[in-house]
Amino acid sequence: MAKRIEATNVTAYYGSFKAIENINLTVEPKTVTALIGPSGCGKSTFLRSINRMHEVLPGARVEGSLTIDDQDIYDRDVDVTAVRRMIGMVFQRPNPFPTMSIYENVVAGLRLNGVRRKSILDEAAEKALRSANLWDEVKDRLGKPGAGLSGGQQQRLCIARTIAVEPQVVLMDEPCSALDPISTLAIEDLMFQLKDKFTIIIVTHNMQQAARVSDRTAFFSIEKTGDPGRLIEYDNTQKIFSNPSQKKTEDYITGRFG
Amino acid sequence: MGETPHRSADAGTGGTRVTQSHERPAGASAHVAEAPVSTRTPGGTGLGGGGALPRARAFGAERAFRGLTLAAGSAVLIIIAAIAVFLVTKAVPALRANTESFWTFEGWFPNDAEPKFGIGALAFGTVLSAALALLVAVPVALGIALYLSHYAPRRVGTTLGFLIDLLAAVPSVVFGLWGREIFLQPVHDFSLWLNKYFSWIPLFGGDGPFGKSILLGSLVLAIMVLPIITSLSREVFLQTPTANEEAALALGATRWEMLRTAVLPYGRPGIIAAVMLGLGRALGETIALAMTLGITFNISFNLIENGGNSIAANIANTFGEANETGRGALIASGLVLFAITLIVNITARAIIYRRREFTESAA
Amino acid sequence: MSTAVTTHRPRPAAQPATLRAKRLPWYAAPAIALAALVVAAAVVYGVGIGGPVLVVVLAAVLYLAGLFAAANAVEGRRSARNRTWSALIHSAFVLAVLPLASVVWTLVSNGFERLDGNFFFTSMNNIGARDPEGGAYHAIVGTLEQVGIATLITVPLGILCAIYVVEYGRGRFAFAIRFFVDVMTGIPSIVSGLFVLAFWVLIVSPWFNDGRPSFSGFAAALALSVLMLPTVVRSTEEMLRLVPAPLREGAYALGVPKWKTILRVVLPTALPGIVTGVMLAIARAAGETAPVLLVAGGGAAINFNPFENNQSSLALFVYQQAGDASRYAPARAWTAALTLVALVLILTIAAKLLARRNRLGR
Numbered sequence: 007m008a009k010r011i012e013a014t015n016v017t018a019y020y021g022s023f024k025a026i027e028n029i030n031l032t033v034e035p036k037t038v039t040a041l042i043g044p045s046g047c048g049k050s051t052f053l054r055s056i057n058r059m060h061e062v063l064p065g066a067r068v069e070g071s072l073t074i075d076d077q078d079i080y081d082r083d084v085d086v087t088a089v090r091r092m093i094g095m096v097f098q099r100p101n102p103f104p105t106m107s108i109y110e111n112v113v114a115g116l117r118l119n120g121v122r123r124k125s126i127l128d129e130a131a132e133k134a135l136r137s138a139n140l141w142d143e144v145k146d147r148l149g150k151p152g153a154g155l156s157g158g159q160q161q162r163l164c165i166a167r168t169i170a171v172e173p174q175v176v177l178m179d180e181p182c183s184a185l186d187p188i189s190t191l192a193i194e195d196l197m198f199q200l201k202d203k204f205t206i207i208i209v210t211h212n213m214q215q216a217a218r219v220s221d222r223t224a225f226f227s228i229e230k231t232g233d234p235g236r237l238i239e240y241d242n243t244q245k246i247f248s249n250p251s252q253k254k255t256e257d258y259i260t261g262r263f264g
Numbered sequence: 265m266g267e268t269p270h271r272s273a274d275a276g277t278g279g280t281r282v283t284q285s286h287e288r289p290a291g292a293s294a295h296v297a298e299a300p301v302s303t304r305t306p307g308g309t310g311l312g313g314g315g316a317l318p319r320a321r322a323f324g325a326e327r328a329f330r331g332l333t334l335a336a337g338s339a340v341l342i343i344i345a346a347i348a349v350f351l352v353t354k355a356v357p358a359l360r361a362n363t364e365s366f367w368t369f370e371g372w373f374p375n376d377a378e379p380k381f382g383i384g385a386l387a388f389g390t391v392l393s394a395a396l397a398l399l400v401a402v403p404v405a406l407g408i409a410l411y412l413s414h415y416a417p418r419r420v421g422t423t424l425g426f427l428i429d430l431l432a433a434v435p436s437v438v439f440g441l442w443g444r445e446i447f448l449q450p451v452h453d454f455s456l457w458l459n460k461y462f463s464w465i466p467l468f469g470g471d472g473p474f475g476k477s478i479l480l481g482s483l484v485l486a487i488m489v490l491p492i493i494t495s496l497s498r499e500v501f502l503q504t505p506t507a508n509e510e511a512a513l514a515l516g517a518t519r520w521e522m523l524r525t526a527v528l529p530y531g532r533p534g535i536i537a538a539v540m541l542g543l544g545r546a547l548g549e550t551i552a553l554a555m556t557l558g559i560t561f562n563i564s565f566n567l568i569e570n571g572g573n574s575i576a577a578n579i580a581n582t583f584g585e586a587n588e589t590g591r592g593a594l595i596a597s598g599l600v601l602f603a604i605t606l607i608v609n610i611t612a613r614a615i616i617y618r619r620r621e622f623t624e625s626a627a
Numbered sequence: 628m629s630t631a632v633t634t635h636r637p638r639p640a641a642q643p644a645t646l647r648a649k650r651l652p653w654y655a656a657p658a659i660a661l662a663a664l665v666v667a668a669a670v671v672y673g674v675g676i677g678g679p680v681l682v683v684v685l686a687a688v689l690y691l692a693g694l695f696a697a698a699n700a701v702e703g704r705r706s707a708r709n710r711t712w713s714a715l716i717h718s719a720f721v722l723a724v725l726p727l728a729s730v731v732w733t734l735v736s737n738g739f740e741r742l743d744g745n746f747f748f749t750s751m752n753n754i755g756a757r758d759p760e761g762g763a764y765h766a767i768v769g770t771l772e773q774v775g776i777a778t779l780i781t782v783p784l785g786i787l788c789a790i791y792v793v794e795y796g797r798g799r800f801a802f803a804i805r806f807f808v809d810v811m812t813g814i815p816s817i818v819s820g821l822f823v824l825a826f827w828v829l830i831v832s833p834w835f836n837d838g839r840p841s842f843s844g845f846a847a848a849l850a851l852s853v854l855m856l857p858t859v860v861r862s863t864e865e866m867l868r869l870v871p872a873p874l875r876e877g878a879y880a881l882g883v884p885k886w887k888t889i890l891r892v893v894l895p896t897a898l899p900g901i902v903t904g905v906m907l908a909i910a911r912a913a914g915e916t917a918p919v920l921l922v923a924g925g926g927a928a929i930n931f932n933p934f935e936n937n938q939s940s941l942a943l944f945v946y947q948q949a950g951d952a953s954r955y956a957p958a959r960a961w962t963a964a965l966t967l968v969a970l971v972l973i974l975t976i977a978a979k980l981l982a983r984r985n986r987l988g989r
Contacts, residue, residue, distance in 0.1 A: 057514065059510065059513065059514055062510065062513055064417075064418055074646070077645070077646050077647070079646060081646075081647070083647050083648065083649075083650055084646045084647055084648070085646060085647070085648030085706075087516040087517065087518055087705070088516065088645075088646045088648060089516075089646055090513060090514055090515065090516040090517075091515070091516030092646065094514065094515070095510075095514035097507060097510065097511065097514075099507055101505065101507035101508055101510070101511045102511075103508055103511065103512075103525065103526060103529070103530075104505075104508065104530060105529035105530055105532070106529070114512075114515060114525060115515040115516065118512075118515060118516065118517050118521050118525065118705075119516070120704070120705070164511070167511075167515070168514070168515070171515065171516070324884075325884070325886055325887075326884050326885060326886045329886035329889075329890075330795055330886070332787055333787045333788070333790045333791035333794070333795055334791055334795065334796075335787075336783075336784050336785075336786075336787030336788040336790075336791060337787075337788045337791035337792060337796060337800075337801070337804045338804075339784055339788065340788060340804055340807050340808055340811060340856070340857075340860070341803065341804065341807055343811070343853060343856070344807050344810070344811060346822070346826065347814070347818065347819070347822040347853075350822055350825040350826040350830075351818075351821060351822060351825055353825065354825040354829065403719065404719045404722055404723050405723075406719075407715060407716045407718075407719025407720065407723075408716075408719055408720050408723050410716050411716045411717060411719065411720045412720075415713065415716060415717065426979065429975070429979065430972055430975055430976070431727055431730075431731075433907075433910050433911065433914070433971050433972065433975040434730070434914070434968055434971065434972075435913070435914025435915070435916070435942055435967055435968070435971060436914070436916070437914065437916045437942045437945045437946050437949075437964065437967075438730070438734060438914075438945070438964045438967065438968055439730065440946070440949070441945060441949050441960055441961070441964055442729070442730045442733055442734070444949065445733070445737075445949075445957065446729065446733050447726070447729075457677060457681075461676060487726045487727065487730070490723055490727070491727070494723075518705055518706065518708075518709035519709055519713065520708055520709040520712040520713065521705065521708075521709070523712075540813075541812070541813070544812075544813035544815070547815065548813075548814070548815020548816060548817060548818065549815075550815070550816065550817045550916065550917035551916040551917060551942075551946055554946075555946070555949060555950075576815060576817045576917065579817055579821070579917075579921070580817070580916075580917055580920060580946075583920065583921060591824070591829075594821070595821050595824070595825055598817060598818050598821035601815060601817070601818055602814070602815070602818045605813050605814065605815055605818070606810065606813075608813070609809070609810045609812075609813035610810060613806060613809050613810065
């Protein structure tokens with residue numbers, strides 16, 4: 007299920023602005039990798055270039071190579087939609103489709119892929135909702151609007167929607183930043199379980215969160231505003247938080263900067 | 265506000281009824297809280313002090329202003345009611361004088377000594393031309409709106425969107441003039457062609473002359489309402505939350521699938537509103553149709569022969585030579601038009617309000 | 628059910644085996660277009676059923692079908708759908724641009740013919756069918772006066788009504804007002820003209836006019852007010868709702884009464900948006916023909932007095948000239964139409980620029 011991701015010299019632009027430069031990093035299957043760093047350091051940009059969501063913005067482009075199990079996703083004859091099906095994404099703010107019910111939200115991805123059989127959809131919906139620890143809370147109101155749930159439930163609904171298509175990799179862009187501490191805890195628990203099946207990469211501003219959930223941590227930073235973001239250090243989470251090899255990393259995690 | 269006098273009503277609580285006697289013990293604040301508009305104002309925290317809160321004035325500026333706005337608000341209801349009442353008042357004598365059935369007679373001779381007029385053909389022409397116009401305009405308008413909001417490069421989209429907004433403001437008389445002077449010829453040729461090869465379909469049958477037909481009228485209407493529908497639905501499409509579009513793309517949707525899962529459902533109430541507005545315009549359009557239809561008084565599905573009429577166009581065309589009964593007859597036809605547009609409008613509003621509740625509780 | 632889930636994998640097509648996809652080569656679309664054109668031309672001219680227009684239409688249909696078939700065969704169904712819809716959306720755009728561009732082009736090119744001083748400073752008084760002169764001065768005066776009076780009536784009424792709905796109104800009554808404002812947006816202009824005809828021209832105006840009904844510019848202004856009112860109310864309402872609550876609460880907390888808060892704090896904040904709405908309403912009213920035809924009657928001479936006797940307006944002038952048998956009339960109609968469009972567009976553009984500069988919230 008899970009795949010290995012390798013970034014080589016990844017550089018991303020917004021128009022003429024270079025957001026990140028020469029990122030090299032390898033993510034092992036079935037691990038949780040946290041991307042941390044100050045605001046504007048390009049960690050979200052890097053995350054979005056992993057499933058080619060970066061190029062959705064007008065004028066945005068990516069250079070370098072990003073491979074998933076040795077297939078370069080930026081190759082010319084690669085189908086973007088296939089990449090995004092393989093690499094799912096959960097966004098900062100919960101974004102269930104407002105016009106759809108809970109059920110329809112979960113199966114939206116499957117329906118896009120032409121799955122029509124009710125029985126298959128039902129099973130997949132229950133499975134995804136169970137995996138997202140949401141089934142017990144919503145099983146009696148699957149037909150209600152997805153946006154009627156609480157913030158934390160909505161975010162878990164979005165996770166269910168993402169994993170319903172059974173991707174190989176799940177990207178999470180600050181998934182808890184809009185949530186209260188209890189919902190955050192629920193999502194962190196969920197990440198532990200999902201790790202068994204998926205490769206997870208998470209961007210977070212919360213260093214405790216990074217320390218709690220991730221196996222490896224990548225620290226991004228910028229020299230000053232307007233400079234491209236760079237990868238400063240990438241190592242086991244324990245090492246980064248206890249004994250970082252770079253001075254900048256230490257400054258950041260001890261709160262002296264950023 | 266510095267000028268707040270010792271016992272003014274300026275604490276913001278408008279009219280409580282009672283007396284103009286001023287100072288009262290602090291218990292008066294209970295009355296203040298009851299005042300109808302005081303919910304959000306910190307009642308009785310004026311500069312009055314000294315253990316005695318200022319009394320609210322019975323006839324203060326607040327009450328006067330509130331009354332004024334209430335009157336203005338009621339004006340809307342009064343106007344709508346007045347429209348119905350006055351149209352009915354003037355229509356009834358003419359309807360009484362009518363010697364034929366108002367609903368079924370095909371013809372319009374209200375100025376004769378024995379007035380004869382019927383609304384059937386006019387109402388039919390109104391609905392037919394408006395329906396055809398929307399049939400043509402809606403798909404095209406939605407296409408352009410999607411093109412401008414989601415396909416065109418951003419700068420092109422904004423510029424063309426602005427131009428479309430401007431076209432939506434062009435008066436209908438200009439479209440009428442264009443339809444009659446310029447568009448008549450191509451439609452005439454097209455009608456000949458249709459008649460030559462498809463005269464076996466009753467819609468395109470007949471022996472001519474062709475040109476000033478329902479086809480011309482409804483195409484001109486379509487071109488006229490096109491910018492209106494486009495402009496409104498483009499705005500709706502642009503309001504789709506980026507988060508939802510990205511969610512669809514991140515699930516591996518193609519651009520069209522993204523539009524179908526995120527943009528179109530989100531914009532549905534707005535699209536309905538835009539279409540209904542276009543329908544309202546098309547039903548009530550006077551001048552563009554008065555200038556392009558062939559003006560006959562029969563019910564016919566033939567689209568290409570000279571002919572066709574609508575309630576509004578008939579009013580514009582025959583108003584000049586109408587006598588008193590004639591005016592009454594036209595007013596009666598206007599009443600029918602009013603009723604048709606009211607039904608369309610109220611239905612549309614009901615749909616939108618219901619849908620809005622769903623999406624709002626969801627948003 | 629949960630046991631079934633573990634035993635049985637419910638996803639046939641969700642995950643692609645490979646990221647690579649076969650693509651139509653770049654030249655596929657133009658090649659299909661060319662082939663469609665050739666086939667269409669061969670069919671149309673071969674059978675002899677039409678001219679170049681039919682060729683283009685048929686070619687477009689063939690192109691869409693061909694594109695779908697080719698993409699479906701090479702890239703799969705989803706991509707084929709995506710391509711076909713994209714082509715359809717683009718062609719909708721092309722289809723609509725043609726007539727709209729033609730409207731603009733003929734308006735400008737025909738309108739220039741009589742765009743001279745004579746047109747703007749003479750009326751149609753004593754202009755016979757054989758006279759090439761004659762202008763729209765009287766109509767311009769009429770439009771300005773009627774729209775001006777309508778604005779004077781509508782703006783205070785509309786703003787106060789919106790204030791009631793947003794700030795004071797509650798419950799059923801306020802809902803009814805909102806609902807009927809919406810409904811009023813859909814009242815056809817001819818109906819508002821008939822209403823003023825029945826109410827003002829036929830019933831009220833005889834009181835001032837020795838018992839005879841009289842057309843007047845004021846009556847037209849009344850009819851235009853009925854049309855402008857809902858637009859003004861709606862846009863004001865929207866703008867008032869955008870004024871942030873803390874601004875209001877700040878004023879209340881200072882002990883400012885509600886009415887003063889509304890007049891001194893809320894309205895000024897919302898003002899640019901309200902002005903935009905008013906200008907758009909004016910632009911629409913200026914282009915209305917039907918009500919003016921019914922209650923102002925038109926007329927060839929200059930009449931500065933909006934309260935007595937017939938008045939014309941630009942839109943009505945266009946309509947009357949277009950129906951006039953004189954061979955000089957069409958040129959006058961086009962120039963008047965151009966003038967009218969220029970007036971309306973200036974108002975609209977100004978309104979949009981204003982709206983763009985002062986965007987509240989959003």
